[in-house]
Amino acid sequence: MTSHKTTQTMKPATAAKKLGVYLQATPAEFQDGVVTRNELNALQADPPAWLQDLRRNGPHPRPVVASKLGVSIAGLARGGITDPLTTEQIDALKDEMPEWLQRERATQAEVRKEAARIKEKQEQQEQQEKQEK
DSSP: OOOOOOOOEEOHHHHHHHHTOOGGGSOHHHHHSOEEHHHHHHHHHSOOHHHHHHHHHOOBOHHHHHHHHTSOHHHHHHTTOOSOBOHHHHHHHHHHOOHHHHHHHHHHHHHHHHHHHHHHHHHHHHHHHHHHO
16 A cells, blocks of 8 residues: 655745744735645745845844844843834844843843853763763
8 A cells, every 4th residue: 555645735824934034024825825845945945036035124023033133032022022023123223222122132141141051061960970870
């Protein structure tokens, strides 16, 4: 008995998330259809003009905005940023550097430092366990 390989598809929202773009800013034909794994791979390998423009200028979804600002998604919400932002708006925020952004960046830096400390501690424990064996 042979199995038929079906084409893996995903909703446009999932594909937009994987591409790092804001779904509502994508072309209507992208929003209305389904995206196959092969189509997604093709979009990632050779992005069309609309995808290049969205990645360059936005509007960007919250995870991308948070990354570009160096804060967490929760930090964006605490700062009152709930809507997608364009690259221009993100750059303006970086230039303006409001108090909430400074605070959230400091918080994010502490989180990263603590994660690195924990990782280092775990690696040391693993090395000790190997030596004891």
